[in-house]
Amino acid sequence: MPDIEWRQLATLAGKEFRDRMRNRWVLAVALVFTVFSLVITYFGAAQQGQLGPRSIEFTIASLVSLVIYLIPLIALLLGFDAIVGERERGSLDLLLALPITRLELLLGKYLGLAAALTLSTVIGFALDGLLLFRQFGWPGLYHYLGFVFSSVLLGLAFLSLALLISVLTRERTKASGLAIALWFGLVLVFDLLMLGLLVASGGEVFGRSGGQALAYLLLLNPTDIFRILNVFSLDQVRSLYGLASIVPPALANPWLMGGAMLAWIAAPLALATWRFRA
Amino acid sequence: MTSTTPANESVAAIALRDVTKHFGAVHAVDGVTLSVRRGELFGLIGHNGAGKSTLFKMMLGLLPVSSGEIRIAGASVRGRDFRAVRRQIGYLPEHLALYDNLSGIETLRFFAKLKGADLAGCTPLLERLGLAAAARRPVREYSKGMRQRLGFAQALLGAPQVLFLDEPSNGLDPAAIREFYAILHELRSQGVTVLITSHILAELQERVDRLAIMVNGRVQALGSVPELREQQDMPLHIVLRLEPSALELLHRCLGEMPGLQLLVTPGQPCQATLSCPRPAKMAVLAVLAALAPLGSLLLDLSIHEPSLEDVFFGLRSSDA
Numbered sequence: 220m221p222d223i224e225w226r227q228l229a230t231l232a233g234k235e236f237r238d239r240m241r242n243r244w245v246l247a248v249a250l251v252f253t254v255f256s257l258v259i260t261y262f263g264a265a266q267q268g269q270l271g272p273r274s275i276e277f278t279i280a281s282l283v284s285l286v287i288y289l290i291p292l293i294a295l296l297l298g299f300d301a302i303v304g305e306r307e308r309g310s311l312d313l314l315l316a317l318p319i320t321r322l323e324l325l326l327g328k329y330l331g332l333a334a335a336l337t338l339s340t341v342i343g344f345a346l347d348g349l350l351l352f353r354q355f356g357w358p359g360l361y362h363y364l365g366f367v368f369s370s371v372l373l374g375l376a377f378l379s380l381a382l383l384i385s386v387l388t389r390e391r392t393k394a395s396g397l398a399i400a401l402w403f404g405l406v407l408v409f410d411l412l413m414l415g416l417l418v419a420s421g422g423e424v425f426g427r428s429g430g431q432a433l434a435y436l437l438l439l440n441p442t443d444i445f446r447i448l449n450v451f452s453l454d455q456v457r458s459l460y461g462l463a464s465i466v467p468p469a470l471a472n473p474w475l476m477g478g479a480m481l482a483w484i485a486a487p488l489a490l491a492t493w494r495f496r497a
Numbered sequence: 498m499t500s501t502t503p504a505n506e507s508v509a510a511i512a513l514r515d516v517t518k519h520f521g522a523v524h525a526v527d528g529v530t531l532s533v534r535r536g537e538l539f540g541l542i543g544h545n546g547a548g549k550s551t552l553f554k555m556m557l558g559l560l561p562v563s564s565g566e567i568r569i570a571g572a573s574v575r576g577r578d579f580r581a582v583r584r585q586i587g588y589l590p591e592h593l594a595l596y597d598n599l600s601g602i603e604t605l606r607f608f609a610k611l612k613g614a615d616l617a618g619c620t621p622l623l624e625r626l627g628l629a630a631a632a633r634r635p636v637r638e639y640s641k642g643m644r645q646r647l648g649f650a651q652a653l654l655g656a657p658q659v660l661f662l663d664e665p666s667n668g669l670d671p672a673a674i675r676e677f678y679a680i681l682h683e684l685r686s687q688g689v690t691v692l693i694t695s696h697i698l699a700e701l702q703e704r705v706d707r708l709a710i711m712v713n714g715r716v717q718a719l720g721s722v723p724e725l726r727e728q729q730d731m732p733l734h735i736v737l738r739l740e741p742s743a744l745e746l747l748h749r750c751l752g753e754m755p756g757l758q759l760l761v762t763p764g765q766p767c768q769a770t771l772s773c774p775r776p777a778k779m780a781v782l783a784v785l786a787a788l789a790p791l792g793s794l795l796l797d798l799s800i801h802e803p804s805l806e807d808v809f810f811g812l813r814s815s816d817a
Contacts, residue, residue: 309594316588318580
């Protein structure tokens with residue numbers, strides 16, 4: 220059992236959280252989510268000549284794209300300098316000479332940043348949730364809460380990756396470059412590669428019983444896990460997504476996907492802890 | 498360079514035994530053994546890259562040793578008791594980085610919480626260091642000297658028994674430096690051990706009890722400033738100011754005194770410097786007796802011990 224003093228953890232997390240409240244980071248991100256989610260909800264079906272939400276399923280499907288682009292970027296920008304920034308400023312030695320462990324420092328920072336990201340996400344989607352509740356009632360709100368919850372998990376997974384980058388690098392500029400490259404790779408390039416693989420194999424890669432194992436490659440990308448989690452529960456919109464529609468039914472299990480997302484939160488953080496201790 | 502026995506280790510505030518640190522093939526610290534007593538003001542000096550910072554970091558537990566052992570107040574800073582040990586340590590780094598968005602009092606409270614120190618002690622500390630009026634101002638508005646004083650206040654949180662101060666007078670004005678050392682001497686009288694580094698050797702010379710000079714990762718000399726002068730066998734200088742007509746008489750007075758060198762400053766025939774060999778006390782007495790016939794022709798006389806800087810550069814040149 221690692222040596223953790225919860226009071227130290229709370230002090231470190233509290234500082235990170237208060238810093239983001241004080242510099243209005245939480246407010247700014249919440250406003251971005253509020254504006255985008257309202258715009259997408261009301262104008263998402265404009266091409267079909269309709270204003271306002273068509274159904275909860277289609278609204279969530281539209282919001283999924285917003286979240287996949289925005290939340291990973293915000294989480295990576297939030298966390299990339301958590302450790303490397305302290306190191307570069309010269310305050311890391313001062314902190315580590317105090318009666319705290321490296322694990323407490325890392326976890327404290329993660330928890331504080333995670334709280335700020337979670338709060339801004341929840342506040343940012345709250346107004347849209349209220350409007351959808353008025354229109355679609357409790358069943359709609361239930362779906363929407365699942366979507367918000369999975370959005371928070373996606374943010375935490377990318378925050379965990381950001382901390383890993385922060386531990387692995389020695390300069391802020393390198394860390395920021397790596398963070399942007401990771402976002403680019405996981406959000407834009409990965410799915411293109413998967414589609415390319417699909418097309419190159421004539422659509423058979425995921426279709427044959429033996430080849431279905433390749434569909435599990437989607438688990439290597441938390442944004443795809445998020446997409447599957449939100450789209451597979453919505454029958455109406457499966458057809459909207461190229462990759463999602465050919466994912467084997469086994470991956471539609473929300474517990475499996477939820478577990479995979481938790482693994483994406485825990486694994487980078489564990490790796491960062493191991494590397495930071497060494 | 499000192500013989501560290503188990504007996505004096507038991508009372509040592511800081512004890513290093515054969516400490517070595519390698520970075521690949523580079524020996525940053527090479528077999529350092531030293532012991533700093535409780536209540537001692539101890540200086541650590543050396544050229545850039547001599548290994549001071551690496552040694553400092555190992556003593557603070559920030560870097561593991563390659564071999565050897567470091568004990569602070571009898572316990573290892575990286576062992577099971579590290580929290581208890583670090584609560585007794587105060588540290589002021591050379592390149593102090595504080596959080597610009599926090600105020601002075603918020604900064605101290607943050608560090609006090611992590612150190613397990615009493616939060617009520619933060620305001621009196623700020624008052625003691627002359628920062629009470631700026632307590633609620635954000636640190637980004639502080640001058641360099643104010644930041645340094647805030648850093649020092651941070652190091653004093655929780656009444657530490659051992660203080661590690663790396664270039665602590667950086668950015669302080671002369672009055673603040675005097676005040677800073679007054680606080681250090683007060684702490685020393687209360688039994689607090691202080692380990693201090695500075696590139697301004699004159700600042701340390703009159704203020705430390707003992708010091709270690711590091712050269713290329715090793716402790717090359719260790720002792721009080723007078724002890725180091727003796728170890729280095731450095732001559733002291735007697736500077737004379739004479740009537741112009743007295744120079745010939747001076748030569749006759751000093752005659753063939755063994756080991757004595759007379760240097761006449763070029764272009765200043767009325768000034769002469771005598772370089773006395775050690776043991777200095779005997780040599781000075783003999784020189785003063787020999788100068789008696791000069792009488793009123795001797796206008797002024799001053800005796801100069803080698804400075805810490807002389808000792809330091811003497812060591813470096815002998816090492817080279």
